[in-house]
Amino acid sequence: MNNYSQQQPQPYAQMYGGQPYVMIQPQRPPVPPAESPAGSGKFIPLILSIISITVTIAAIALAIYGSSQAIKAPAISGTQIYSSSLLVNDGAWNFHSTANSQCAFSSQGLDATMQQTAQFDMASCNLTLPIALPYQLKVTIQPQNVLSNNLNAAVYLSQNVRFVISSQGTYDIEELSSQGDWISLHGGSSIQWYTSGVEANTLQFDVSNNGFSIAINGAETDHFTGWSLSGASTIGLGAVAGANPGEALFTNLAVYSQN
């Protein structure tokens, strides 16, 4: 690299046409000026503080307002026609056990498992009591940490409509097709579902002739219409399989008729 700064202009004499001339080497062009200086930014911490405080207060207010406006589960009404802790076999259940799916009472509740998905999967555990529409159903699903397989619970609201929910709170409403496959009608994700794997979750269904609403842990999560059902329903409990076998442990089932 040439060290131009250390070169000083050197005057020298040159003969031109017999006359001496003084030529001074041109000075190097001046150094360009500095960039336009940036502001000191001394007010930025104050601005950041004000913005942070304002946003936090707004978020807190919004969360409190939203929680106060959240729709709670409909109050239980009607006549209780069935109630059980599901810790003992009270004789009100039919078990549809195959090599692929099992249902049995355990010391911790009604345990349903399914090894793999198959056509015409049905409820492993069926309540023999016919239930007339409209009705309310409430059941508790035990957490993942008491299961040997992935939590994938299924509540059959009729023979061809079921509600499926996973350990992460993602759910699906499915209908049985004529080919024996369960087709998803509607799905979603519930912020009310406990995912820690140590806390049980409670589902409440309000079923009528043209649809049903779902409440999870005391807050309404979703409602589904466009499903026509008349006559009596058959309530079932079970599990569904995905890439791995699925399992669900149910306790505290109660059914209320609203006829």
Add this chain to the structure above:
Amino acid sequence: MGPYQPDFQQPVSEQNSPQPQPGYPIFGQGGYGTYQPQPQPQQQQPQYYYPAQGGGYYTMIPPPQLSQKPQRSAYRLTLGIISVIALALLLIGGLFSVLIGGIDVLLGSPLGSAAALVVLLVIAALGGGGVGLYFAIRAIANKSSAAARFPPFYIFAALTAAVFITEFAIKLTSLPPSGMFSSFLIVLSGVLPALTILAFTINRLGNPTTWRRLWMSLLSGMFLATLIAIILELTASAVIAIWFANGPGALNSNILNSNSSVLYTLLIISVVAPLVEEGFKPSGPLILIGRIRSPAEAFALGLASGIGFNIFETIGYISSGQADWIQVAFERIGAGLLHGVGAGMATLGWYYIFRGKGVRLRALKGIGAIIYAILQHALFNGSNLLNLVPGPIGNALNYPLYFLGMYETTQIFLFFAIYILIALMLIKMTGALRLKPTEKTSENAQISTASGVLTRNT
């Protein structure tokens, strides 16, 4: 023969040319060189004499002054252009997120706590990308950036406490979480702890960097590093899963009820994840490694990149917690320490390796810092599986606790003990790297670096 003296005084040009300033390259060296020029003595304008017809003399017109525009760095220009393109894509991504979120809401599909992730993506992409675009355009326009200054860290700490108190109050009063309305609170529960750590570090280091560099590092950690990490970790997980299927046995990583599942999980969280994440979190600062002025700045930029990574990851975890998001947020309150200090140490290590000429034990410091980052991450992730150890250790860590509406186990104390250790490391490192008052960042300051090299502001 001495210099020729004219018979009459020639007019002397006005002294209107600016004098050379220390800290700027001499014309012709180009860019932001590392050359320290000598101060130039005052000199008059060059005067040229040539003979005229009849024996007189003419004064030549002095050469025109060259452009007074500041020199433009080709590196800065290139980086600025690339940043503009990348940030424009980020803004498009943010708009796309708004579209997707809006369609989901219109279709009546409840997002659940995933709404928080959508909110974060929108705010980070649009807001963060917009600010980044501003900085990138200023870089192309050769404008300087101010030194990054933060409010005192206890302001963010107090806001963090307010957010968590609100969350616990909502949970304890059995008010249901409200999806979209709670999403902003969820985002803040991930962002505010991270900002606390960042503010503490920048203030304690003595404001070693500029807003432009800090913001770009934050964005690179939030988007670039996470994208690379997701791709590499998914690929590695798939490869290892295939190997397990063909060898040790089938896996169900959701249920750690077999040796193969435990080994698989341990490989992923304690080997793959630390190597990938600590390797790529400093991506943004590494692009600037040639221009970083001090070890303090290297650590600060690395920490900012780690904080950006942490914000994205933490919001992702919290948003998958659904009704337990409060618990997840509480457990991950110190995750910014893990990611921030790790990335800061890794960047510091790379700085010593690339720029540490003349630093004593340079190789040891450089490699040691990088290994520390990887080991810290591996040990923290591995501690998540300690509760599977049979015997007294597992029993001690699995003891159930219930407080503030949360079901926890005693393992939470282990996590917080590790957070405290990492915080002590942060205090130590920031104390050791802290800039002296004479070294604080300013636009034209000459910063003494580890290698004694002068660099320009980018």
